Amino acid sequence: xxxxxxxxxxxxxxxxxxxxxxxxxxxxxxxxxxxxxxxxxxxxxxxxxxxxxxxxxxxxxxxxxxxxxxxxxxxxxxxxxxxxxxxxxxxxxxxxxxxxxxxxxxxxxxxxxxxx
Amino acid sequence: xxxxxxxxxxxxxxxxxxxxxxxxxxxxxxxxxxxxxxxxxxxxxxxxxxxxxxxxxxxxxxxxxxxxxxxxxxxxxxxxxxxxxxxxxxxxxxxxxxxxxxxxxxxxxxxxxx
Numbered sequence: 001x002x003x004x005x006x007x008x009x010x011x012x013x014x015x016x017x018x019x020x021x022x023x024x025x026x027x028x029x030x031x032x033x034x035x036x037x038x039x040x041x042x043x044x045x046x047x048x049x050x051x052x053x054x055x056x057x058x059x060x061x062x063x064x065x066x067x068x069x070x071x072x073x074x075x076x077x078x079x080x081x082x083x084x085x086x087x088x089x090x091x092x093x094x095x096x097x098x099x100x101x102x103x104x105x106x107x108x109x110x111x112x113x114x115x116x
Numbered sequence: 117x118x119x120x121x122x123x124x125x126x127x128x129x130x131x132x133x134x135x136x137x138x139x140x141x142x143x144x145x146x147x148x149x150x151x152x153x154x155x156x157x158x159x160x161x162x163x164x165x166x167x168x169x170x171x172x173x174x175x176x177x178x179x180x181x182x183x184x185x186x187x188x189x190x191x192x193x194x195x196x197x198x199x200x201x202x203x204x205x206x207x208x209x210x211x212x213x214x215x216x217x218x219x220x221x222x223x224x225x226x227x228x229x230x
Binding site: 031033035041042043044045048055056058059091093095103104105106107108109110 | 220
């Protein structure tokens with residue numbers, strides 16, 4: 001049973017470009033979460049999604065960042081016009097539906113974004 | 117006050133000893149608590165979840181929860197050098213917009229020396 005998959009694992013962008021990070025949850029999981037870990041800092045929640053719905057985006061920066069989890073395909077975290085401060089590890093986690101251990105989140109390997 | 121606070125590290129213990137990691141949280145209504153381990157450059161790996169007051173054991177790991185004191189801990193018995201990592205305490209809040217969102221402590225770096 002494959003775990004949470006993220007790609008790319010490493011992404012280099014120049015300032016002003018767009019970054020697209022993809023996440024495929026574990027099989028049977030319907031909840032996806034995105035977290036960011038800045039260098040030498042802790043993990044911070046960004047957004048929580050279910051299929052076609054954003055449940056909680058309280059941790060998302062107001063500008064340049066967006067997330068989606070379409071009916072088909074992976075969840076996408078999109079960062080427009082990247083700046084050097086966006087350089088971080090971005091982790092996706094997934095959990096099963098509520099009522100079946102739904103609160104336990106399993107993390108993917110992460111995408112390391114470097115903005116030059 | 118930080119929402120989730122862990123004892124300041126780094127923590128260094130000899131091989132075979134018990135490592136004790138502590139965490140306090142501010143949201144009194146929190147119901148779900150997790151310990152993750154993160155090796156340098158890797159993603160967080162779930163070690164334990166705990167939901168009820170008391171102890172929960174899994175192999176060499178024991179999680180302890182005291183909701184009245186808003187305190188959760190992780191004990192690692194017979195510590196091994198391979199346990200050397202950053203340990204993250206995470207909490208899911210009481211509900212509403214907090215549901216589903218893990219709030220992490222800053223982590224405690226554990227080093228187990230031979």
